[in-house]
Amino acid sequence: MIDLRRLHVLRAVAHYGTVTAAARALHFTPSAASQQIRQLARDLGVDLLEPQGRGVRLSPAAESLLAHADAIETRWEQAELDLRADHGAPTGLLRVTGFPVAISVLLAPMAARLGARHPRLTVRILETEVSKSFDLLFEGATDLAIVEATPLNPPLSDARFDQQPLLDDPFDLVVPEGHPLAGRERAGLEE
Template sequence: MIDLRRLHVLRAVAHYGTVTAAARALHFTPSAASQQIRQLARDLDVELLEPQGRGVRLTPAAESLLAHADAIQARWEQAELDLRADHGEPAGPLRVSGFPVAVSVLLAPMAVRLRERHPRLAVRIQEALVPGSFDLLFEGETDLAVVEATPHNPPLSDTRFDQQPLLEDPFDLVVPEGHPLDGRDRVDLADAAYEAWIAPVRESPCRAQVMSACGEAGFSPDVVHHARDWNVTAHLVAHRLGVALVPRLAQLPPHLPIARVRCTGNPHRTLLTCTRRGGRSRPAVLAALEELRKLAPTAVS
């Protein structure tokens, strides 16, 4: 019989990419994690890891086993739901995570509504960037995450996660008050082609989206300044150091002398709700998803 704990170690190696990273996430030593996988290989009489340069990679047998492991995890999620069923009434802890803007604009008001409507439900919020949210889901430390869709996310076909669209968050052009583009109902990004630009830092999920939107408008922006936080971006714009594309969900300081102008062509980012496969049918998660769907349209209006 397969030891499910050893199988989880193999899943962690596949998720994190190395035995060392998997061991760190599972609070094992690398040697202990390796021993678990070697024992699993002996139990099954197959090779699960093979050398690749200075590291290792999964064998075809391991990849096949992982497909079954993901199905087992989803069935286990459903088994827990069945055991804890309470006439469908949301109750107990609900752990949610999201990047900073999602927490501020979506998850915090969602938690307030759930507290009012389901007093037996206790929402626990954790701020996490996109990769961190997927790690928390994989580790069983969160039940529902709101993330940005990026090329670096697990593919939608990944059998470990259930990822569904929540909303499209449009980008607005943010300019200093009195700028020639201030006051327009909508602006073509090409009209800002010769401006100095403030862009997200290179590791930001929005960086590629901003650069792509400018490219589709026919130019490559002259990026003079980089910022990680939208509040910092807004202050740079207020000091007339450049213009920027900012998601509409991002709440900028109202006292700053800046203006948001909507863009033609609808440049946007997509936000997703994510659960572990099989976890979306939990009553608490269903209640949270219902509130998020209600909040989403007004959040970007």
């Protein structure tokens, strides 16, 4: 049987690129993280890491396992939610992250409404950068993140995250009178 904690360590290596970085993110020592991966490999009877220069890379078996890992983790999380369901009002801690504007415009009002409707629910808001928000989600240190779309974000197809567009934020172009784009209703960003 697969130990989901060990599988999470392997997913962290894939996410962060090295055992050391994965260990740091998961608050393990590199030795402990390596040990978890070695034990998972023994449990499955396959090699999960292969030497590559001074580091390691995921083996084909590890890549195959991780292709199933997201589905496994999603089902496990749903099972935990079902078991903990209060059959009523939400309770516990909801951890959310966002950038400053998202906090003031979206998250703070959401926290106030949730607090009024569900007194047994605590909402904790943390201001973070976009890249850190994805790391916190991956590590399980936050439950929800409001991020700006950037080219550096994981693609919407990345199964590790359920990304949903929330709103469009149009930009206004301000140019001096007489500028070639002055008077136009729209301009492409490349212009």
